[in-house]
Every structure is written in structure tokens, then in C-alpha cells.
Amino acid sequence: MNVSTSIKNQRGQYTILKDLSRDHHCLVRREVDDAFLIASLFDLGAKPETRYLAAIMGREWGPEMVNNLLNHENLISVAGGMVDFEVSSDVEGRCFLLWDCCDAGSLDNMLQHPPVAPTDTGFLPESLCWHVLLSVLRALCWLHEGQRVDWSFDQTGNSDPFSGSGRSDAEEDEMKVRYTTTSYYTERIPWIPIQHGSISPANIHFQYPRRSETYGPCKLGNLEHCVVGHDISNDEPDLVALGRVLWRMMTGGHERLWNRCTYTHSWFRLDGCSDCGSASGPSGEEPNDYTRGLKLVVLTLLNSATFGTTTEECMVKALRAYSAWRKDSPDGQLYSDINDR
CATH class of the missing domain: 3.30.200.20 (Phosphorylase Kinase; domain 1)
Structure with missing residues (x-):
């Protein structure tokens, strides 16, 4: 042709x-x-x-x-x-x-000009952190694994789970977030893992809301640094880079990570790790304005290369924590997403 x-x-x-x-x-x-x-x-x-x-x-x-x-x-x-x-x-x-056309600007713009006044223990709103986290993770599930993840937050109280979710009705009732994963690779066109290679606030863009949702679509751009057919566990992993972006959204500052540490640390451990001997850790005050679930998901991302956590595993953990935030926090109950039903 x-x-x-x-x-x-x-x-x-x-x-x-x-x-x-x-x-x-x-x-x-x-x-x-x-x-x-x-x-x-x-x-x-x-x-x-x-x-x-x-x-x-x-x-x-x-x-x-x-x-x-x-x-x-x-x-x-x-x-x-x-x-x-x-x-x-x-x-x-x-x-x-x-x-x-992402006409509502980039995350980099929001970090330089926050939409609400930051506090000593929180920088950008938790709702925006969840929106960016789930949107970029969803894009990375596609790039890394050829998996299209769809979910909705059930506000009706119905207990019918998405078909093919692989969980019991009781587990679905507990989650409230129903999700399904569809593979788009075939024997004719096998999926080759793609490392984005440049996850940063400047490459995360927004469109204006389409209806009554809190935020418009969030899209990952700048694919010029992608590496196709690459072992996504090497070099600068996308998941770790996303964790760094979320940390910056929560604190307003650049993080300092433990070097090759095999232990999971608390956010406020600023004096290094006596278990592995590392002398540095995240800088700044603990981001107390955010729920424990969000902080644990970000910590999972930051440690994903050390523990070999996959993109899909991070997605599942994030959806569970997101469900708890939507159900239990006042901000989560007011939040409106395009996937709500």
C-alpha cells in the first residue's frame, strides 16, 4: 500500500x-x-x-x-x-x-500557580492528586501492558459488578469502584511494552470539563522519549517518576529518595534509614492534608522498582484507596468524575 x-x-x-x-x-x-x-x-x-x-x-x-x-x-x-x-x-x-487540544494547560502551570492557597502540610487539592494519579496510571497500563482499564464509582448502591472483574459480590460491595480490564494485543499484533520515559508535570495536560465533573480529561503527552520493546523495570521507571510527580503535588517541593532501599518507610522519616544505611529521604513536612490511602499509593509508586510492582498492581491498589476516599471523606463525597454513574 x-x-x-x-x-x-x-x-x-x-x-x-x-x-x-x-x-x-x-x-x-x-x-x-x-x-x-x-x-x-x-x-x-x-x-x-x-x-x-x-x-x-x-x-x-x-x-x-x-x-x-x-x-x-x-x-x-x-x-x-x-x-x-x-x-x-x-x-x-x-x-x-x-x-x-489540551486547552486547560498543564500540571506544571498548576504547580507554579496553584488553584487554591497551599498550606504547610498540603499543596494541591487531594481531588486533583487522585485525578492525575488515576489518569496517568490508566495511560501507563495501556503503554506498558496493552491493558485498557475502565471503572466507575457506583453511587446508586447497586451490587452488580462489572463482568470479568474476577471478584466476589462482597468484595465489589466493599470497593464500590467497579472496574474491568481489556487486553488489546493479539497473536497477529502482539503488544510490545512501551516506556514513556518522561513523566513530568510539563507533560501532563488538561482539557476543560465536558459536563459537571470536577476536572476535565487529564492526558499524558510528549511521546518523543518513548522506548519501544524496552524492559520497563530498568532505567528511570515510569511508575517511580509518577510517584515523584504526586509527591511534588502534595508538598510543592522536589523529593529526595532513599537510594536503592529495600524497606518501606513512613513519609515523615527524614533522618534516613537505620535498616539500610541510607542517609536521605523525602524532604519537607509530612503532607497531613491527604488521606493515608493516597500517601500509601504514592509510596508504592516510589518503591515500585525495588519491589517489582507492576503497573496493573499499582492501578488496583489505587482504585481501592480511591474508593475509600470517595466514600469516607467529605471532599471525596463532593467530587464528581466523568466515570461516575
């Missing part, structure tokens, strides 16, 4: 609203639902990486593989395939990829 056959002329389906960077990026509105998208110039032959993508797209399985990979609610995803636009009188017939 020639690459050009996968480029569709879609004039009339999109309206270009604003040129963002000399015809290389544009703000676009999709006519069918008035959604805002970012159009990024895609020149198949200009750079080595686009030539590699052109080679992949030329394979029989190429378009399906690329579309599946970059199609997740918590990743900044390809939203419209490749589109042939007439951008200006000087640029005609150029190919663009359409991406999600």
Missing part, C-alpha cells in the same frame, strides 16, 4: 481557526461536534522519524497499529488521521496530523 492512499482529503470537515506557528501548527475546529484540535504539519520525507513512520504506514498492519497505539483517553491522541489542508496561499496540499 502506498502511503498516499491513507491520506484523506477532508476539506469542509474542519475549519482552521488560527495559525499557531508559521503554518506548522494550527488550531482547528471539527465541524461535526465543534471540538477543538491541534493540526501538526506532517511531512513524510522531511525528517528521519517521519520516513520511519511512512515505512510503517506502508505495511498492511501499519495504520491499524499506529491508530491503536495513539488512541487512548488519557494520551494526547491522534484525533483525525492525516488530513490534506489548504492552510494559506503559500502552503497548499500539506499533510497534517490532528491531535487532541
Whole structure:
């Protein structure tokens, strides 16, 4: 298949609203639902990486593989395939990829300009911490394991669990959060683990709420540092990096971690570890404004490389703690999520 056959002329389906960077990026509105998208110039032959993508797209399985990979609610995803636009009188017939538009800024912006006044024992709201934690973990379940995790918080009191959850009715009643995991790898297209490699506040983005939920969709971006087919337990693990992001959200400061320590520490142990001999630990005051469940999940992330904790195991632990927060805390009871039913 020639690459050009996968480029569709879609004039009339999109309206270009604003040129963002000399015809290389544009703000676009999709006519069918008035959604805002970012159009990024895609020149198949200009750079080595686009030539590699052109080679992949030329394979029989190429378009399906690329579309599946970059199609997740918590990743900044390809939203419209490749589109042939007439951008200006000087640029005609150029190919663009359409991406999600995260118009509510990044987590880095929130850390620099907190939406509420921080306290000595808490920086950003716990509800925002949960939103970022579950959203990024969900994206990492997809990248690491090819698992799409869906959940809802049952506010009705019904006891019917999601099919295929593998837990008893009593366990489901205790959790209140029903979730299901679906694998998208097959023998024809096996899933290859993908390490994001750059989990940081600058790469965690937000969209505005769609309905009455507290926060809009949270999406992980900047995939340029991804390593495909990599042993995700090596180098700088994504889970540890996410733990560092959450620690910073809770304290406002950068953490100092124990070096290769095999012991689980309490948050407020600032004088090092007598068991392993490490002399450093998390800095700052203990974040007492947050529930014990959230702090334990963040501690699990920070220790995940040492104990070999998988992404799915972190996801399950996070959902259980999230359920307790939603049921038992005043803030959790007021919180509204897009997954609520």
C-alpha cells in the first residue's frame, strides 16, 4: 500500500481557526461536534522519524497499529488521521496530523500557580492528586501492558459488578469502584511494552470539563522519549517518576529518595534509614492534608522498582484507596468524575 492512499482529503470537515506557528501548527475546529484540535504539519520525507513512520504506514498492519497505539483517553491522541489542508496561499496540499487540544494547560502551570492557597502540610487539592494519579496510571497500563482499564464509582448502591472483574459480590460491595480490564494485543499484533520515559508535570495536560465533573480529561503527552520493546523495570521507571510527580503535588517541593532501599518507610522519616544505611529521604513536612490511602499509593509508586510492582498492581491498589476516599471523606463525597454513574 502506498502511503498516499491513507491520506484523506477532508476539506469542509474542519475549519482552521488560527495559525499557531508559521503554518506548522494550527488550531482547528471539527465541524461535526465543534471540538477543538491541534493540526501538526506532517511531512513524510522531511525528517528521519517521519520516513520511519511512512515505512510503517506502508505495511498492511501499519495504520491499524499506529491508530491503536495513539488512541487512548488519557494520551494526547491522534484525533483525525492525516488530513490534506489548504492552510494559506503559500502552503497548499500539506499533510497534517490532528491531535487532541489540551486547552486547560498543564500540571506544571498548576504547580507554579496553584488553584487554591497551599498550606504547610498540603499543596494541591487531594481531588486533583487522585485525578492525575488515576489518569496517568490508566495511560501507563495501556503503554506498558496493552491493558485498557475502565471503572466507575457506583453511587446508586447497586451490587452488580462489572463482568470479568474476577471478584466476589462482597468484595465489589466493599470497593464500590467497579472496574474491568481489556487486553488489546493479539497473536497477529502482539503488544510490545512501551516506556514513556518522561513523566513530568510539563507533560501532563488538561482539557476543560465536558459536563459537571470536577476536572476535565487529564492526558499524558510528549511521546518523543518513548522506548519501544524496552524492559520497563530498568532505567528511570515510569511508575517511580509518577510517584515523584504526586509527591511534588502534595508538598510543592522536589523529593529526595532513599537510594536503592529495600524497606518501606513512613513519609515523615527524614533522618534516613537505620535498616539500610541510607542517609536521605523525602524532604519537607509530612503532607497531613491527604488521606493515608493516597500517601500509601504514592509510596508504592516510589518503591515500585525495588519491589517489582507492576503497573496493573499499582492501578488496583489505587482504585481501592480511591474508593475509600470517595466514600469516607467529605471532599471525596463532593467530587464528581466523568466515570461516575
